[in-house]
Amino acid sequence: MIVYQQEIKAFYLSGKNYCYLMRVDGSGRLQNLHYGTKIPLSDISYLIAQVGDPVSRELVDLNFYANERIFSECGVYGRGDYRSPSIVIERKDGGIMSEFRYVRHTIEDGAPALEGIPHVRCSGQTITIFLRDLCSDAEIELNYTVYDDSDILVRNAKIVNAGKQSFCLRKAFSFCVDLPDNNYKILRMHGAWTRERTPEITDLGHGIVRLQSTCGASSFGIHPFLCLLEQDCREEKGVCYGVQLVYSGNFALTAERNSFGTVRLSGGINDEQFCWEVRSGESFVTPQALLCYSERGLGELSRGYADLIRERIMNPAFAFAPRPIVINNWEATYFNFNNEKICALIDEAAKLGVDTFVLDDGWFGKRDSDSSGLGDWYVNEKKLVGGLTAVIDRCKMNGLKFGLWFEPEMVSPDSDLYRAHPDWAIHKDGIKPIRGRRQLVLDFTRQEVVDYIFRVIADILRSNDISYVKWDMNRFITECYSASLPSYRQGEFMHRYILGVYELADRLTTEFPKVFFEGCASGGGRFDAGMLYYFPQIWTSDDTDGYERTKIQWGTSLCYPLSAMSCHVSACPNHQTGRMTPLSTRGAIASLGASGYELNVSALSDEEKNACKEQITAYRKISDLVLRGDLYRLSDPFSENCFCEMIVSKDKRCAYVVGEQLRAMPLPNTRFVKLVGLAEGKRYLIKELNITASGKTLASVGVALPKLGDYESFIWHIEEVKI
């Protein structure tokens, strides 16, 4: 709901459990009055009196330090607010100070459809507030979209050049909000290849905490998500504020606590090395930021994000459709395969009950290792006699669908594509390009490159029966430069690159609406809400170890739905860690996402094959919970000796619990896991334990954890029983 109170020039925005209040102050500035728990509309005047005038107008004019106390919706540079600005505009004369004043606003149903960049789809209600810069010819449109049934507030900005001369945007963040002092803690997620999204909570302290990526993607290193927590915030209690970006390129998210304790949250496209020329009449649209307020802990925040992403960001054709259970040949064969190996894998996997065979890297060009072939998207008939048709026919014979791997953004220096168009690879003349995995990145800022890659991939999808595409991306960008951009536009390179990626993803998914796309970037190196707009699931990590995955999936679930996480059962010893974990555990952990297999099934014993078959049958029964249910994280693998998560159906009639003992203990203490998330007033049966109890008892007393060995797991199916 959005209400405007004209007499006091105040805006009241509210969602499911929060409200967001702003007003236009006496000088015309847009000021935040409150972001947090839902308070009555009638209290706006009280808020204006309390927080609207932290210092008197007179003092602001006399003492510019007072500007640092104002809760601004748009941080600017050069006018006495020394916090980090959210918008910086450089005029032709070099001046970069700004001061924005309210002009007008509109309130409309729906959410703005941003062109060329992923965004929340339809519904909701949006207020657009138009501000004008007193120091330049810039106008800003701040968009706020709210939903009555969600705790997510969607924000972005559009910067318009209303003057005659062009200006340069040196910083164009998507949002800025100032919160009163609250001694917050901050949660961020760091990581690396094979250990993505590790949560870390520290005190916020004073100064700036800046999370950012500079590699051209949302990255392994730091995730485009941060969360402020009140000191007593826990998994299922307490207040926290989250923010994540619907963006896959270089980002920055900052939390700044200044001398007066005010905390400024802001973020968007990384402004380091960024500048964007906006000509007269042109505009620049920033990516959307998803702000989430929870007063019931991190769990509620995660469920809010999960719902919004699957209901309003993912492609609706796939968001709630059963995910294909795949067998992928990567860890089974790597590059070393031929018809015989692939057919054996298909035949065996079909007996287990999988839906789709995915042919990974190595099927095209001269691709026997990672040293050549990328860009040559035609089948290598030496490896696969009869081409893709032979493999697809084998799949069909076995009742399987077929999926294919591509790495559209890359080129190997040893490839026909590179030999024909060396200038299409990102490079700067005279500087030897750095290779990553022995490959180079194609310059997706160039339209002819995007057009060419679209054409070749579309040809393959048109002429073969392909129902699934895995879109990989295995290195980040260096020599950030495009020969096709003038010198003053080189600061646009990184953002233009990701716009090129979005364009290709958009064209392919539009042209092939029935093809299911999975994203990937050496595992989870570009796992973000932007990619999820095009690809309903993403390969979570190259680390498929049955223990490491508990941590990676735990972190990922903080701001994404389980169905976004592609999770495979792989072989033991695990290829990344060398660890042995039981097959049952690998299956159980993979069932907490879009499950699949990635191992040489022909090498499994009959007993193991039967186990996989049973896992697949069991997974089908709970897959609807994975797609639609609510996640409750019950026992944290970072600090506990046990991992445990539960998915509960929205109507609270059934639930699915997966637990894993990390290290076995002799004579362990009796420990209980509290099944928080069921309906307190309902009675439930835990089938495997054959016990019944009320939701209240299961949540408050809990269930005794079984005594298990290293990395052994348990699964409980829970159902409501009528009293």
Ligand code: DGJ
């Ligand atoms: C990295 C991906 O994460 C793997 O699953 C696999 O597709 C390889 N690339 C292939 O090169």
